[in-house]
Amino acid sequence: MTDTKNPGDKTLTATPKTLTLKRSSESGMVRQSFSHGRSNAVVVEKVKRRVIGPGDKPSAPAAPSAPRPAAPQAPAARSDAPAAPSRPAQPPRSSGSGMVLRTLTSDEMGARAQALAGAKQREAEDRKRAEDEARTRILREAEEERERQAAAARKREEDARRAQEEEARRRAEAEAAKRFGEEQAAAAQTSAAAPERAERSEQRSDRPAPQRPTERTFERPAGPAGPRPPRPAGAPSPTFRRPAPTPESDEPMRAVRRPGGGGPRPATPAKPERVTRTPAAPKERSRLTLANANVAGEDRTRSVASYRRRVQRMTGKGHQEPKEKLIREVVVPETITVQELANRMSERAVDVTRLLMKQGVMKKITDLVDADTAQLIAEELGHTVRRVAESDVEEGLFDAPESEDALKPRPPVVTIMGHVDHGKTSLLDAIRHTNVVRGEAGGITQHIGAYQVTSPLGGKITFIDTPGHAAFTAMRARGAKSTDIVVLVVAADDGVKPQTAEAVNHARAAGVPIIVAINKIDKPEANIQRVRTDLLQYELQVESLGGETLEVEVSAKEGTNLDKLLEVIQLQAEILELKANPDRPAEGSVIEAKLDRGRGPVATVLVQRGTLRQGDIVVAGSEWGRVRVLVNDQGETVPEAGPSTPVEILGFNGAPEAGDRLAVVENEARAREIAEYRTRQKREQAAARATVRVSGLEEMMSQIKTAGRKELPLVIKGDVQGSVEAIVQALEKIGNDEVGVRVLLSGAGGITESDVILAAASKAAVIGFNVRALKEARDAAERSGTEIRYYNIIYDLVDDIKSTMSGMLSPERREEFLGNAEIKEIFSVSKVGKIAGCLVTDGVVQKGAGVRLIRDNVVIHEGKLATLKRFKDDVPEVRAGTECGMSFENYQDMRAGDVIECYRVTEVQRTL
Numbered sequence: 001m002t003d004t005k006n007p008g009d010k011t012l013t014a015t016p017k018t019l020t021l022k023r024s025s026e027s028g029m030v031r032q033s034f035s036h037g038r039s040n041a042v043v044v045e046k047v048k049r050r051v052i053g054p055g056d057k058p059s060a061p062a063a064p065s066a067p068r069p070a071a072p073q074a075p076a077a078r079s080d081a082p083a084a085p086s087r088p089a090q091p092p093r094s095s096g097s098g099m100v101l102r103t104l105t106s107d108e109m110g111a112r113a114q115a116l117a118g119a120k121q122r123e124a125e126d127r128k129r130a131e132d133e134a135r136t137r138i139l140r141e142a143e144e145e146r147e148r149q150a151a152a153a154r155k156r157e158e159d160a161r162r163a164q165e166e167e168a169r170r171r172a173e174a175e176a177a178k179r180f181g182e183e184q185a186a187a188a189q190t191s192a193a194a195p196e197r198a199e200r201s202e203q204r205s206d207r208p209a210p211q212r213p214t215e216r217t218f219e220r221p222a223g224p225a226g227p228r229p230p231r232p233a234g235a236p237s238p239t240f241r242r243p244a245p246t247p248e249s250d251e252p253m254r255a256v257r258r259p260g261g262g263g264p265r266p267a268t269p270a271k272p273e274r275v276t277r278t279p280a281a282p283k284e285r286s287r288l289t290l291a292n293a294n295v296a297g298e299d300r301t302r303s304v305a306s307y308r309r310r311v312q313r314m315t316g317k318g319h320q321e322p323k324e325k326l327i328r329e330v331v332v333p334e335t336i337t338v339q340e341l342a343n344r345m346s347e348r349a350v351d352v353t354r355l356l357m358k359q360g361v362m363k364k365i366t367d368l369v370d371a372d373t374a375q376l377i378a379e380e381l382g383h384t385v386r387r388v389a390e391s392d393v394e395e396g397l398f399d400a401p402e403s404e405d406a407l408k409p410r411p412p413v414v415t416i417m418g419h420v421d422h423g424k425t426s427l428l429d430a431i432r433h434t435n436v437v438r439g440e441a442g443g444i445t446q447h448i449g450a451y452q453v454t455s456p457l458g459g460k461i462t463f464i465d466t467p468g469h470a471a472f473t474a475m476r477a478r479g480a481k482s483t484d485i486v487v488l489v490v491a492a493d494d495g496v497k498p499q500t501a502e503a504v505n506h507a508r509a510a511g512v513p514i515i516v517a518i519n520k521i522d523k524p525e526a527n528i529q530r531v532r533t534d535l536l537q538y539e540l541q542v543e544s545l546g547g548e549t550l551e552v553e554v555s556a557k558e559g560t561n562l563d564k565l566l567e568v569i570q571l572q573a574e575i576l577e578l579k580a581n582p583d584r585p586a587e588g589s590v591i592e593a594k595l596d597r598g599r600g601p602v603a604t605v606l607v608q609r610g611t612l613r614q615g616d617i618v619v620a621g622s623e624w625g626r627v628r629v630l631v632n633d634q635g636e637t638v639p640e641a642g643p644s645t646p647v648e649i650l651g652f653n654g655a656p657e658a659g660d661r662l663a664v665v666e667n668e669a670r671a672r673e674i675a676e677y678r679t680r681q682k683r684e685q686a687a688a689r690a691t692v693r694v695s696g697l698e699e700m701m702s703q704i705k706t707a708g709r710k711e712l713p714l715v716i717k718g719d720v721q722g723s724v725e726a727i728v729q730a731l732e733k734i735g736n737d738e739v740g741v742r743v744l745l746s747g748a749g750g751i752t753e754s755d756v757i758l759a760a761a762s763k764a765a766v767i768g769f770n771v772r773a774l775k776e777a778r779d780a781a782e783r784s785g786t787e788i789r790y791y792n793i794i795y796d797l798v799d800d801i802k803s804t805m806s807g808m809l810s811p812e813r814r815e816e817f818l819g820n821a822e823i824k825e826i827f828s829v830s831k832v833g834k835i836a837g838c839l840v841t842d843g844v845v846q847k848g849a850g851v852r853l854i855r856d857n858v859v860i861h862e863g864k865l866a867t868l869k870r871f872k873d874d875v876p877e878v879r880a881g882t883e884c885g886m887s888f889e890n891y892q893d894m895r896a897g898d899v900i901e902c903y904r905v906t907e908v909q910r911t912l
Contacts, residue, residue, distance in 0.1 A: 032112075035119045042108070162304060330378045331386050332371050335684045339365040341374050345383050355380055368687055393670075393677050397619075397663050402581050410580040410643040411452070411460040412573035413482065413606065417506070418489035419497035420467070423519040426556040427489060428465050431566070450591050450606055450646030451633045455566040459573070462606070462644045464591065467726075482589045482606055483510070485572055487565075489517045492526035492553075496534035504538050513576075515568060516542055516551040522558045580643035585664035586610035590620050591646065593655045594720040595749030601625075601655040605662050606646050612664065613640040617671050618649065621660035622678040624671040625652035655748050658722040710808050711742040712801070713764030715755050717771050721748045723794075727769060730798050739808045741801065751788065753777045760784035769797065803911075811907040818902040819843020819880065825896055827885070834892045835867075835885045838900060845902045846877045851888065854899040864889050865902065 032040040104112070302310075330344045338356070342349040342365070349365045355377050356363050363369060369377075375385045416424045432453055449465045464483060486507040490500055507514050518531050532542050532551075541547025550568050554561045592604040603620060605612070612618075616627045628651035630638050641647040656662075665671045714731070718724035724746050731741045744764055745755060751766055751773035757780060759766050766773070766781070766788040773781065773788055781788050791797040821838040829835055838845075847868040853861040868875055869885040878884040886900065 034115055035122070038115075042104075165304075325382060327382055327384070329384045329386055330374075331388055332374045332378065333388055334371050335368045336371070336374050337366060337368055338363050341369070341377065345378055345381060347381055351381075352377055368684060393673055397665070397674070398587060398661060400584075402584065406581040406583060407579035408582060410578050410582075411462055411645075412484045412569065412576070412578055413462045413464065413608075413644050414485045414487055414569055415464045415466060415483035416487050416489060417466055417503035419491070419494070419499040419503075422489050422491040422494060422497075422500075423556045424489045425465055427517065427519060427554065427562075428463055430556045430559050431463070431562055449633075450604060452646060453566075455570045456563045457567060457570045459570050460644075461566065461569055461573075462646055464606070464646075482591065482608075483512055484576060484578055485569060486510075486512050486514050487517050487569070488514050489519050490531050490535075491520045492518050492528050492531055493520055493523045495527070495530055496538070501538055504540060513572060514540065514549055515565075515572065516540070516549055517565060518551065518553045519556055521553050521560065522555040528553060578644075580609050582611045582642050584610040586612035586616065586618075586641075586662075587664070588612070588662040590656050590658055590660045590662055592658050592720050592722050593748060595655045595747070597750055599650055601650075601652040603649045603652055603656055603662075604646065605649050607641045607643055609643060610664070611640050611642050612647065612649075616664045617666075617668055618652075618662055618664055619671045619674050620652070620656040620662040622675050622682060623652050623654040623656040623660075624665075624668075624675045626668075627651050655721060658720075658725065709737065710739045712739065712805055712808065713742050713744050713759075713762045714767055714801075715744050715759045715764055716746040716767045716769070717751050717755060718746075718748055718768075719770035723769055724748055727767075727794060727797060730794065731801055734798065734802050734805065738810070739805045741805070750774055751777045753780050756780040756784065756786050756788070760786045765789060767791065767797065767801075769794070806909075806911040809910040812910050814906045814908055816904045816906060817843065818849055818904055819845050821845050821878075821884070821886070821900045821902070823894060823896055823898045823900065824883075826894055833887065834894055835869075835887050836894045836898075836900070837883065838886050839883050840878050840880050842880055843902070844877050844879045845884065845886070845900070846904070847875070849902050849904050851886075852901040852903070853888070853891070853894065854901060855895065855897075860893070860898070861888065861891050863891055 030042040032042060034040070326346055328345060330341070332341075338352055339349050342352045345352075353363065353365065356369070356373070359373075359376070361369070361373065371387060375387065378385045416428055418424050428451065432451055450462065451465070452460055452462045455461050486503070488500065488503055488507070490496060504514070516535065518528055520526055521528060532545055535542065535549075536545070540549055542549045542551040544551060550572065552561055552565045552568055554565055586607050587609040588605045588607040590603050591606050594602050596602050601623070605620075612627065612630065614627050614630060618625060618627060627649055629649075630641055631648040631650070632638050632641070633646055638647065665674070716724060716727055716731075718727060728743055728746050731743070735741055744762055745758060750771045751768050753774065753776040755766060756773070756777045758764075760780070764786075766786060768788060768790045770792050772790065778788075780786070789800070791800075819840060820842040821840045823836045823838050825837045827835045827837060845865070845868065847865055849865055851863060851865045852859050865886060866889045867885070867887045868878060870878060870882070875884070888894070
């Protein structure tokens with residue numbers, strides 16, 4: 001609000017920093033000026049003081065005198081000083097000139113204080129905003145500097161790559177010119193392209209550099225740290241001037257004085273000077289942005305790749321640069337697929353297959369090839385080959401060398417071998433004072449067992465009992481390999497038999513000494529001398545005949561000379577000096593393995609070296625596990641088993657195969673690695689065997705033989721792995737070219753539901769040897785109609801399968817000659833056809849028999865005799881010397897002089 005009463009008086013001006021008085025164009029009022037162009041007018045009243053005496057009357061107020069210019073007023077205090085507290089109004093004081101100035105009221109003082117506080121707050125906000133802008137500018141300039149450095153690095157890489165491409169292109173052009181005799185054309189092309197490249201380089205060097213926005217700095221007028229000078233009313237707001245940097249100035253940024261007398265701002269790092277592009281320094285390539293695109297003088301040229309594409313389009317074909325052959329070192333394992341071999345050589349699989357076809361090997365990319373073939377193909381393609389074996393994971397697993405000082409005596413391992421029913425198990429029962437024979441079905445041993453006894457001399461002896469049946473050849477071979485001494489049992493009343501001779505061969509192949517035990521000497525028909533004589537034909541000469549082979553005459557039934565047999569075994573063991581190191585990880589051999597429903601996989605192991613303890617991690621074949629329980633031959637749990645000790649191991653994750661070697665490893669990781677390698681090896685070898693075919697005539701003949709072969713599918717489950725193996729081998733031997741056995745699945749353990757489902761899907765029979773089917777398996781067999789057969793004697797099993805396979809054989813056709821007849825004349829009868837009048841010359845002719853029409857010793861027709869008549873009557877047969885009439889089924893071309901041969905065909909059932 002503005003009151004103009006005293007124009008021409010001084011004006012009161014207030015700013016955030018100072019309050020000044022200056023003359024105003026309006027008299028009688030004081031104007032206050034604040035920041036941002038705000039102002040306020042204060043009216044100043046001039047009052048004359050008059051003295052009223054007693055009796056005087058107040059007169060009318062005098063007219064105001066003419067205004068007189070006031071003395072200049074001192075500048076007001078700084079705005080930083082706190083506002084003065086409000087004081088009570090005092091009577092106005094008159095100046096010497098008679099002019100009275102009114103003091104500010106409390107409201108006016110409060111408004112003034114608020115205005116000063118607001119001005120200070122706005123100034124602080126402006127200062128903070130300026131600092132934020134400076135900080136943001138510094139960060140932005142640093143980011144731009146990093147981008148410029150990255151663009152320069154990319155430019156250097158691009159120049160290097162272009163130089164390499166140019167060098168490769170020149171080499172390729174020179175090679176092509178040298179190969180096709182175009183040296184002059186290449187030289188001309190190079191000389192013609194040189195001016196063009198020089199001109200293009202000059203154009204790039206003359207191209208103006210893009211203009212950059214000038215670098216600007218904030219600059220404020222420097223002055224003393226005092227109040228800001230007042231800004232005239234209506235003047236524009238102050239702006240920041242950013243002068244362009246001069247080349248002579250080396251300081252990164254001019255110091256800026258902060259408002260309010262603060263210190264200078266921190267200087268920002270100076271931007272690097274822009275390098276002027278010269279023909280020697282190619283143009284920098286940076287990221288294309290809108291700002292770069294709008295810069296004056298910046299023109300974009302065609303890229304090198306675009307120029308090449310244009311040249312290729314114009315010439316009609318691209319430049320074919322020769323590819324350099326990559327020579328690799330190919331690691332070739334024992335077996336490898338064609339695809340994997342191609343990948344390791346960085347070749348196409350079709351090229352590898354083509355080379356295999358040239359070598360006469362027809363393979364798909366998923367087929368396996370052996371290491372020799374893979375090496376031949378790799379060397380043919382120019383690669384080097386390094387042969388490796390995956391069996392490296394088994395290094396150090398078996399037969400580790402050990403010092404002689406660590407070896408200690410161990411018990412001998414003795415294997416009882418001989419023909420079936422010669423008393424092997426009975427002899428061992430007599431030694432052990434047990435009755436194992438009673439537990440065997442049919443009184444014959446069908447399992448391999450291991451036992452340990454104490455000899456009269458005090459030492460321990462480990463016995464391994466093997467079956468004598470012909471089907472258990474593999475068991476006997478395993479027993480001979482795991483033994484130190486072989487005891488050959490021969491019955492005195494029966495003599496040497498085929499399995500006896502086989503046991504001798506196994507013992508000699510294993511290189512172990514033989515002790516002959518002549519059993520059943522208590523029988524009246526025993527002939528000991530015949531046994532000694534029969535052994536001579538197998539080059540086995542006993543001591544009684546002047547040889548070196550020890551012999552003992554024993555009787556398992558009466559217990560005769562059993563101690564003598566043990567003493568002879570102990571003596572032979574002392575001669576062999578059997579030793580082993582018990583203080584090392586155990587090694588052994590799996591004698592037998594089975595799957596017990598209550599205990600899981602169980603393996604009978606003979607420890608040969610070291611000591612096996614509970615908690616050891618063992619590997620046997622493709623199975624591994626941690627030893628949970630060790631059970632000896634007496635059924636007792638033992639904490640450990642030393643060398644030459646037979647034990648049962650519980651803890652395998654699957655039943656190993658009989659004959660696998662067992663070893664203790666340091667951790668589960670290696671055990672798992674070895675088991676996986678062996679499983680993979682078995683699978684690959686089986687696949688390789690399946691793909692191997694005999695070429696040529698042999699392959700054709702084998703295909704002809706097996707083309708119409710009938711197969712009997714079977715699923716075989718047994719109590720132990722050895723029995724299952726013996727059954728499979730026995731069944732594979734009873735087939736021929738027309739019929740055979742196909743074993744879908746074989747294993748140890750009870751018959752499960754999955755076995756029955758497999759048999760039902762393949763229409764096979766399930767064979768259980770000393771095992772029974774589970775309830776779920778029986779229910780599944782009833783639903784699907786699958787037959788399950790149980791056996792406990794291998795004789796009965798083999799005989800039944802043989803009879804079944806015999807029924808699958810096609811019957812044999814046998815032709816029986818009946819007689820001959822000669823056609824004398826042909827008669828034509830209406831509604832009947834031609835009738836041949838014949839004379840039976842040999843044998844007899846029967847109605848319904850098979851006949852052949854022979855003309856000039858050539859068979860013209862073969863069929864059946866339709867009618868046979870004697871005069872007008874039908875007769876069943878006509879004998880020699882008798883005339884008759886004959887007609888054939890569906891045949892009329894008969895002539896006089898033809899011979900009719902009559903025969904009968906009978907079918908005879910065949911057997912294996």
